[in-house]
Amino acid sequence: xxxxxxxxxxxxxxxxxxxxxxxxxxxxxxxxxxxxxxxxxxxxxxxxxxxxxxxxxxxxxxxxxxxxxxxxxxxxxxxxxxxxxxxxxxxxxxxxxxxxxxxxxxxxxxxxxxxxxxxxxxxxxxxxxxxxxxxxxxxxxxxxxxxxxxxxxxxxxxxxxxxxxxxxxxxxxxxxxxxxxxxxxxxxxxxxxxxxxxxxxxxxxxxxxxxxxxxxxxxxxxxxxxxxxxxxxxxxxxxxxxxxxxxxxxxxxxxxxxxxxxxxxxxxxxxxxxxxxxxxxxxxxxxxxxxxxxxxxxxxxxxxxxxxxxxxxxxxxxxxxxxxxxxxxx
Amino acid sequence: xxxxxxxxxxxxxxxxxxxxxxxxxxxxxxxxxxxxxxxxxxxxxxxxxxxxxxxxxxxxxxxxxxxxxxxxxxxxxxxxxxxxxxxxxxxxxxxxxxxxxxxxxxxxxxxxxxxxxxxxxxxxxxxxxxxxxxxxxxxxxxxxxxxxxxxxxx
Amino acid sequence: xxxxxxxxxxxxxxxxxxxxxxxxxxxxxxxxxxxxxxxxxxxxxxxxxxxxxxxxxxxxxxxxxxxxxxxxxxxxxxxxxxxxxxxxxxxxxxxxxxxxxxxxxxxxxxxxxxxxxxxxxxxxxxxxxxxxxxxxxxxxxxxxxxxxxxxxxxxxxxxxxxxxxxxxxxxxxxxxxxxxxxxxxxxxxxxxxxxxxxxxxxxxxxxxxxxxxxxxxxxxxxxxxxxxxxxx
Numbered sequence: 001x002x003x004x005x006x007x008x009x010x011x012x013x014x015x016x017x018x019x020x021x022x023x024x025x026x027x028x029x030x031x032x033x034x035x036x037x038x039x040x041x042x043x044x045x046x047x048x049x050x051x052x053x054x055x056x057x058x059x060x061x062x063x064x065x066x067x068x069x070x071x072x073x074x075x076x077x078x079x080x081x082x083x084x085x086x087x088x089x090x091x092x093x094x095x096x097x098x099x100x101x102x103x104x105x106x107x108x109x110x111x112x113x114x115x116x117x118x119x120x121x122x123x124x125x126x127x128x129x130x131x132x133x134x135x136x137x138x139x140x141x142x143x144x145x146x147x148x149x150x151x152x153x154x155x156x157x158x159x160x161x162x163x164x165x166x167x168x169x170x171x172x173x174x175x176x177x178x179x180x181x182x183x184x185x186x187x188x189x190x191x192x193x194x195x196x197x198x199x200x201x202x203x204x205x206x207x208x209x210x211x212x213x214x215x216x217x218x219x220x221x222x223x224x225x226x227x228x229x230x231x232x233x234x235x236x237x238x239x240x241x242x243x244x245x246x247x248x249x250x251x252x253x254x255x256x257x258x259x260x261x262x263x264x265x266x267x268x269x270x271x272x273x274x275x276x277x278x279x280x281x282x283x284x285x286x287x288x289x290x291x292x293x294x295x296x297x298x299x300x301x302x303x304x305x306x307x308x309x310x311x312x313x314x315x316x317x318x319x320x321x322x323x324x325x326x327x328x329x330x
Numbered sequence: 331x332x333x334x335x336x337x338x339x340x341x342x343x344x345x346x347x348x349x350x351x352x353x354x355x356x357x358x359x360x361x362x363x364x365x366x367x368x369x370x371x372x373x374x375x376x377x378x379x380x381x382x383x384x385x386x387x388x389x390x391x392x393x394x395x396x397x398x399x400x401x402x403x404x405x406x407x408x409x410x411x412x413x414x415x416x417x418x419x420x421x422x423x424x425x426x427x428x429x430x431x432x433x434x435x436x437x438x439x440x441x442x443x444x445x446x447x448x449x450x451x452x453x454x455x456x457x458x459x460x461x462x463x464x465x466x467x468x469x470x471x472x473x474x475x476x477x478x479x480x481x482x483x484x
Numbered sequence: 485x486x487x488x489x490x491x492x493x494x495x496x497x498x499x500x501x502x503x504x505x506x507x508x509x510x511x512x513x514x515x516x517x518x519x520x521x522x523x524x525x526x527x528x529x530x531x532x533x534x535x536x537x538x539x540x541x542x543x544x545x546x547x548x549x550x551x552x553x554x555x556x557x558x559x560x561x562x563x564x565x566x567x568x569x570x571x572x573x574x575x576x577x578x579x580x581x582x583x584x585x586x587x588x589x590x591x592x593x594x595x596x597x598x599x600x601x602x603x604x605x606x607x608x609x610x611x612x613x614x615x616x617x618x619x620x621x622x623x624x625x626x627x628x629x630x631x632x633x634x635x636x637x638x639x640x641x642x643x644x645x646x647x648x649x650x651x652x653x654x655x656x657x658x659x660x661x662x663x664x665x666x667x668x669x670x671x672x673x674x675x676x677x678x679x680x681x682x683x684x685x686x687x688x689x690x691x692x693x694x695x696x697x698x699x700x701x702x703x704x705x706x707x708x709x710x711x712x713x714x715x716x
Contacts, residue, residue: 019555021633022553022555023628023630024633024634024698024699025629025630025691026693027633076420084435087449087451124693124694134691163453164451166448167447167449168419168420168447172419190509191509193507193508194516238551239628239637240514240516240549240553241512241553242553243509243512245508274509275510298510302510305510305559311447319448322410322448322450325410326409326410326450
């Protein structure tokens with residue numbers, strides 16, 4: 001059990017999401033950076049579907065009521081446990097009464113707090129993710145508030161090192177696979193979507209310019225600001241299913257990238273769709289930061305996915321090995 | 331260069347839950363000589379955590395004589411074999427966590443041992459001042475190897 | 485045994501053009517039916533949906549308005565083969581009619597929630613009574629669910645009361661508002677911003693996340709509106 005002592009306004013319980021119900025209009029939700037949540041769960045020995053807390057507003061302070069292991073992944077929030085700094089992407093053990101404090105990150109947008117045993121809230125339609133729009137999942141379908149007490153499930157058996165351990169963050173370990181553009185813009189790979197060619201020469205301007213993530217961006221979607229683009233003709237669009245990563249262009253000409261809380265249906269012309277393996281990086285992009293879209297193919301996306309899966313598998317296996325070896329020496 | 335390239339996506343570590351492998355590893359750790367840094371799994375996979383293993387092994391094979399017996403100094407030892415990092419890999423621009431002469435609290439992280447993608451902390455057992463740095467970042471170290479020495483706070 | 489062939493008029497031709505297939509990211513494929521926004525086309529989409537459900541590589545199927553989004557479990561190595569297969573499935577898809585349920589919904593037409601009824605009267609040149617009568621005399625089919633949990637897009641709206649979506653959405657439309665969006669009608673399932681035009685209100689809760697079957701409506705259902713009250 002932990003108690004939320006202080007929290008910003010938009011922090012929620014999330015797991016890997018609630019896919020499979022888009023056909024009845026239910027948004028998948030889930031962590032914006034599923035990679036960070038996945039690694040957090042590995043570090044504390046949780047199953048991959050365990051829920052954690054997505055922290056995107058600060059300050060965030062929790063007090064541990066019981067002894068328990070936790071992990072912090074994603075954005076480096078210069079976390080401290082009773083004032084002692086913790087490295088990023090790290091698992092540690094808390095004693096009863098200890099206070100964990102997260103400060104606003106200097107880069108990246110969202111941190112994930114994984115608790116051994118996972119956040120114990122009732123799954124709704126197969127997931128513990130909070131659906132703010134639907135008002136269900138997580139803690140009563142709402143954002144976390146000071147005073148909330150969060151229960152955890154039964155922690156898995158197995159040794160966790162007393163001094164904690166962590167991982168080489170994916171931004172470092174996979175830096176060759178997820179490069180930055182010159183000037184620090186995030187390079188996001190995307191496949192041209194249904195109405196791409198309708199944009200004519202504006203399609204080239206979509207790919208060539210840097211887009212800025214506007215302040216009107218959240219878990220639902222990122223509104224991008226830049227030089228507007230317009231289709232050469234107005235087409236009648238019939239409402240159709242969409243997935244996170246779809247880049248739609250409303251009449252004003254500034255694209256919107258749908259994210260984890262995306263509506264299940266869309267009707268604006270869509271110029272491109274972000275490859276799934278780049279969505280976690282987009283989930284860490286901050287308001288005001290710059291993006292460049294790069295056209296990709298399925299084959300290129302597959303290479304990125306494979307590298308990502310290999311990193312996760314490597315962390316899972318090596319973490320288990322290290323825990324077993326340390327247990328044998330303890 | 332024997333270190334595996336993560337970006338290729340090829341996982342060169344075999345099934346590490348395999349008891350035979352664990353037993354091999356544990357035995358190796360107990361010997362702590364760091365002389366067997368390549369672990370071959372039953373399926374032929376190899377866990378390599380060494381950069382240029384042969385050359386480095388000579389360095390770390392020069393054992394105790396290199397450690398001067400300063401009576402007041404207390405060695406901070408590596409918790410496991412791997413590559414020593416004097417700072418977190420995500421913060422290369424910061425200085426080393428433990429520079430000579432720096433005062434540290436008990437339990438402070440003075441560096442990391444990198445084992446594949448995993449980082450283990452090297453922690454100061456007691457409060458004190460960093461004496462001599464014994465391991466450079468990027469060095470391959472064995473279990474129990476001294477990373478640095480600490481002297482009691484003046 | 486004799487085989488009876490359907491009358492030619494009932495045969496859905498398989499030569500009426502290929503579906504349009506495009507990508508959304510690496511795993512989602514959007515199949516758009518050529519031709520009109522009508523029930524025969526939607527029936528073919530339902531047939532396609534049914535045919536694709538059992539494919540082992542399919543994670544999720546999201547029927548839309550004469551279109552279908554197929555989400556695969558993994559990024560395919562050969563997307564062109566997937567496109568070819570989907571095109572073939574579309575070619576084979578025959579019109580099916582879903583044995584939907586009949587849902588009758590009690591509506592208060594007019595009143596405090598019918599913010600856009602006057603504008604619809606202006607647009608259509610009809611009186612409010614005529615608008616209400618035309619709406620509740622219609623028989624509607626649930627084409628698909630989407631946009632919000634349990635929201636059914638209802639097809640069959642009389643062209644006399646078609647009304648374009650608003651360019652500036654209402655910020656706080658109440659859950660339960662009976663709305664018109666273009667050539668479709670529906671019932672708002674969430675309170676919040678909404679670009680459709682409200683002409684009435686229904687008490688029915690359209691979605692219960694804790695129910696075994698959370699959505700009241702399903703594609704193929706027939707919906708009728710019963711005017712419980714008319715407040716004009």
